[in-house]
Amino acid sequence: MLDRAAQAGTPKDAATRRVRFRGAGFVPASSRFGGWIGLALVIAVWQLAGSLRWVNPLFLPAPSAIAKAIYELAISGALWQHVSVSLLRIGAGWLLGTAAGVAVGFAIGLSRIARSVGITFISALFPIPKIALLPLLILWLGIGEEPKIATIALGVFFSTAISVYSGVDAVPRNLIRMAQSFNVPFATIVRKVIWPGALPSILAGFRITASVALLLVVSAEMIGAQYGIGAFVLQAGNLMQTDQLLAGVVILSVFGLAVGKVINLLETKLLHWR
């Protein structure tokens, strides 16, 4: 029955039927242009709705109006003024929080005492919405830049510390044992085994802390600041300048995207071995 002649030459009759293919689906591959086309479509409909006056431009200005607002802000120099102040706060706060978070995270990951003390404090303080501390920080640090930067730094610190010590915990123990079996000293094990092993988790943490920093800078600037994207958006809202308001929102979104791209780049560069 299984000889060659039977396989090749068996005539198909009524009882012969093809095995039905049932393996389709469940592999959603994202197409390269699909996203852009979708975005363009939404903007086009939005623009149409604005041009045809389907919606009141005071409540939802058309994309063209927002683009115009951004252009005018850029020309007048106001855009740069607000963006630069916000960037400075984010940069300073994020760097401070990250430096402290990495140091504390490594301490918790490597030392028994730091772990018992550190985890208790972090579990207790992590859930506090850091923006709630801004008034206290203003009392302590005055009404300048310091309390805003400190709020961002605090928000960044806890997430960073957690992602760093989870990263250190996730370094395969067999690699550490291997290094010990070659008498590799502690500092070299930290530098050559634990640091690179924890890096994926640390970079994933950066992705989160970047958005935390953005959230906190806007909140802090809405509470008390003259300049900065948050202050600008709030002012625009108070004055019913919705095109300006949305211009600010677009700039925030672009900033978030840019940070995401930078982290993607870091990941492909530093984690190519994965």
Place this chain on the structure above:
Amino acid sequence: MDLIADHISHRFGELAVLDDVSFTVGSGEVVAIVGPSGCGKSTLLSILGGLLQPTSGVAELRGAPPADSLNPLTFVFQDFALLPWANVEENVEFPLLHTSLSAQARRAQVDDALRRTGLTDFRKAYPKQLSGGMRQRVGISRALAVKPAILLMDEPLSALDSQTRELLMEDFVRLLADGAMGAAYVTHNLEEAVRLADRIVVLSRRPGRIREVVSVAMTRAERGEATARAKMLELQNQLWSLIRTEAIDAEREVQHA
């Protein structure tokens, strides 16, 4: 340099894993340690290599290691334990970084170790790009780079398919041929034990005790010949009859756990 297990016992909490195990790995000698699963073979090797402190008894070294040995007791791991972010030559160089060797001397030692394991053409490859057999060759190359006196091999072939295992066994025979290195070779594979070892320590089921020490009265070169087949099979069967009933019990126990 000899490595001596002197009345080693070990327990993990309530669980007694090893009970009064004593034997010696002589200079240049290959000692296989076999036994049913869960008999404490790998625990014993960790203790011998100083990675685990035994509950009682000691692991001791007797005699001086070769002068150029940077790490007299060197492990080869079952899971290879390669740094995934380092390429082949960086992995092999890793245990040399903290030594007093100059960059040039390190380089020479790495080159030599890569050459002996046939990895020279793969020096820039990353572990994920390599097959299991090549990964373990990197592990062996890394061990050779520190010029060990005794290799501590913890089921080095267990993660590999049978064809690769055969090829790597040939490598081991070649590397151990000149008697410059000894080895403690933990395995559950009796064929490996019979092929490579000068002596085979048979452990009992948990808590592991020495049941028997079997000498293999053939040189490793002889064992590679077709005429030795029957003799080796006979030895394998002899070992299996020592282990079989306990292996069955051990397997049942694991399934109940």
